Amino acid sequence: MSLQLDDTSPNVRAARTRGWLRAAIVASFALCFVAAAVGFVGFLSQLRGVEAEPPHNADGIVVLTGGSSRVSDAMELLAAGYGKRLLISGVHPTNDANDISRSVPDSQPLMRCCVDLDHSAVNTRSNAAETRRWVRERGFKSLIVVTSNYHMPRAIVELSHAMPDVTLIPFAVVGDKWRDEPWWTSGATVRLLLSEYAKYVAAEVRVRLADAGLDLAPDLGEPGQRRPATALAN
Structure with a gap:
């Protein structure tokens, strides 16, 4: 049964x-x-594989420190007349104009006349806040943004949110390693891209919440540490 x-x-x-x-x-x-x-x-x-000259000039140039050849490329753009003035954002407190001059040959004349240093920013969000103050003080309406290609999407998210009325022109710096080998063949590059993608998504979510009136971090103090003093020489 x-x-x-x-x-x-x-x-x-x-x-x-x-x-x-x-x-x-x-x-x-x-x-x-x-x-x-x-x-x-x-x-x-969104990541550019080659560097391309800006399509036109802008009022100013901002470079976000922390990656290979960012500062030197920004100085070259300034020397070529793509902007009236350059802001180097995120400079370590122990570094000054002399340190930059030593790391970027033939930059002393430009350093004396046309370059401002921001020692306050400690991460991309505070880069945007300090850049906004600088832009407003100078009355600029357009800005060339210089940073590494993998960092550019998040930088544009933060800067456009901080300055919606300013025209942003990306200039993506492409490192030698990125050009020399496919990104998927390097474990370090894969980890870097995954980490940056996660930060980019987090920035997008926070900005959208802020636009909806639900900003969860209004003090611009996202967790982060100051870059090491050697970062400027990269």
């Missing part, structure tokens, strides 16, 4: 509920993974 379980029994209902819950969790994780992968591809599509 065979026994059949009652489909309405508590044990059967509980088992079915657990099965549905597991399936829902697996499906949610799968959807999140697909969304993250699609977003990462979209992020990569």
Whole structure:
């Protein structure tokens, strides 16, 4: 004589509920993974693989320190007349104009006449805040933004949020390593891009919440540490 379980029994209902819950969790994780992968591809599509001259001049130039050859490239743009004045944002407190002159040959004349140093910014969000103060003081309406190609999407998010009325012209600095080998062949580059993508998404979410009146960090104090004194020479 065979026994059949009652489909309405508590044990059967509980088992079915657990099965549905597991399936829902697996499906949610799968959807999140697909969304993250699609977003990462979209992020990569924004990264320039070669450097290109700005399409036109701007009132000013800002360079966000911390990456290879950013400052030297910004000085070259200033020397070529692409902007009237340059802000170097995120300079370590122990560095001064002499340190920059030593790391960027033939920059002393420009340093004396046309370069301002920002020692206050400690991360991309505070870079944007200090750049906004500088732009307003100078009355600038357009700005060339110089930073590494992988950092440019997040920099533009922060700067455009801080200065919606200022025209931003990206100048993405492409490092030698990026040009010499595909990014997916280097574990360090993959980790860098994944980390930057996560920060970019976080910045996008925070900016959208702020636009909706739900800014969760109004003091511009996102966690971060000052760059080491050697960062300026990169």
